[in-house]
Amino acid sequence: MVKVAIAGGSGQVAREVIDALLAADKHEITILSRNEPSSKCVISPGLHWRVVDYNDKNALAVALRGTHTLLSFVQPLSETGYQSQKNLIDASIVAQVTRFAPSEWGAAGTVNMPWWVVKEQIRQYLKKVNENGRVLEYTLFQPGLFLDYLASPYQTAKYVAPLDTTFDFQNRRAFVVDGHADAVMTFTTAADLAAVVARAVGYNDGEWSEVSGIRGNRVTVSRVIEIGERVRGSSFAIDKVKLEDLEAGSLQTSWTMEKPKKHQAVSDEEAVALFKTVTIGMLLSSVKGAWDVSDEVNQLFPDYKFEEIETFLARAWGGKP
CATH class of the missing domain: 3.90.25 (UDP-galactose 4-epimerase; domain 1)
Known part of the structure; x- marks a missing residue:
C-alpha cells in the first residue's frame, strides 16, 4: 500500500482514475482540492479530502508529507500560468514525494495546440528540476x-x-x-486509461519511464x-x-x-x-x-487487453x- 494524492480530484478524468484506484483496494488516497466537497460527493472508505491553496508552497508541502505518488489533474484550461503545478512540483520535492504525474492525459505533442501551452511549460520545468540528476521521479501519461x-x-x-x-x-x-x-x-477509452494508471501506481518493480504512452x-x-x-x-x-x-x-x-x-x-x-x-x-x-503516442504502458503490462x-x-x- 502507498499513499496517493490526487490534485484536482473533482475533475472528470481524475474521478475515473480514483474509482480504479479504490477498486484496487491497495492505497490510501487523498484528494487535494481548492474547495470543500460538494453535497453530491460521496467520500468512500480509504478516501480523504483536503482543501489546499495551490499558491502556498509551504502548505502544499505539509499536505503532501508522507505521500508516495502524486497524480495531477489540475486543469490547464483554467490556468493563466503554470504556477499551480510548478508549486506542486516544488512542494513534492520538499515533502520527498517519490513519484509525480503532471496533468497530461492527452497527446504526445503540444504543437499547434495553444490551449495546452501549460503542459509544455510543465514538461520543460520537470526536465530542469532533474537536469543535474534525478530529484523527482515523474512520468507523462499520454493516452491520445x-x-x-x-x-x-x-x-x-x-x-x-x-x-x-x-x-x-x-x-x-x-x-x-x-x-x-x-x-x-x-x-483509448477513459476506462482503459484509469485501469492502467491504477496498475502503474501499484508498479514497484522499477522506476517510471519519463513518458508513459498508453496506446489503446x-x-x-x-x-x-x-x-x-x-x-x-x-x-x-x-x-x-x-x-x-x-x-x-x-x-x-x-x-x-x-x-x-x-x-x-x-x-x-x-x-x-x-x-x-x-x-x-x-x-x-x-x-x-x-496524436501518435508511444506504448510504454502497453509494454509494461502486456497482459492488459x-x-x-x-x-x-x-x-x-x-x-x-
Whole structure:
C-alpha cells in the first residue's frame, strides 16, 4: 500500500482514475482540492479530502508529507500560468514525494495546440528540476484522444462527458486535412486509461519511464472514418481542408457545431470560438504526429487487453438513429 494524492480530484478524468484506484483496494488516497466537497460527493472508505491553496508552497508541502505518488489533474484550461503545478512540483520535492504525474492525459505533442501551452511549460520545468540528476521521479501519461468522444453526444464513460471532435459520428461527417487521411491517431477509452494508471501506481518493480504512452488503438484518420461508416450504416460526408488554410488560422468547412459539446472548464460564451481553435489545432497536430503516442504502458503490462475501436463504436452506436 502507498499513499496517493490526487490534485484536482473533482475533475472528470481524475474521478475515473480514483474509482480504479479504490477498486484496487491497495492505497490510501487523498484528494487535494481548492474547495470543500460538494453535497453530491460521496467520500468512500480509504478516501480523504483536503482543501489546499495551490499558491502556498509551504502548505502544499505539509499536505503532501508522507505521500508516495502524486497524480495531477489540475486543469490547464483554467490556468493563466503554470504556477499551480510548478508549486506542486516544488512542494513534492520538499515533502520527498517519490513519484509525480503532471496533468497530461492527452497527446504526445503540444504543437499547434495553444490551449495546452501549460503542459509544455510543465514538461520543460520537470526536465530542469532533474537536469543535474534525478530529484523527482515523474512520468507523462499520454493516452491520445478518449475513444469515448467518438460517441458524442452520448456518454459512455462514468464521468468523462461527451466532447465534439473532428469526427461527427451522429451526423455521419468529418473534417480531414486534404492529402493527409493517413495521419495516425491514438484512441483509448477513459476506462482503459484509469485501469492502467491504477496498475502503474501499484508498479514497484522499477522506476517510471519519463513518458508513459498508453496506446489503446493506433489508427489512421481514414480507418476511423471507414469504421464509422460501417457502424453507422452509410457513408460519411468528408470536408477536406487545406493545410495552408489551417496554418493561416482559417477553417474552410461547409459545417460547424452551433452548440458544440464543451469541456466543463469552458464557458458557453467561449465554446464556439474554442471549438474552431481546437478543430484547427487537432487537424494540424494530427498531421504533425502529436496524436501518435508511444506504448510504454502497453509494454509494461502486456497482459492488459484494451478495448478495440470497432468493438467500442459498434456498441456505442448500435441501435442509435
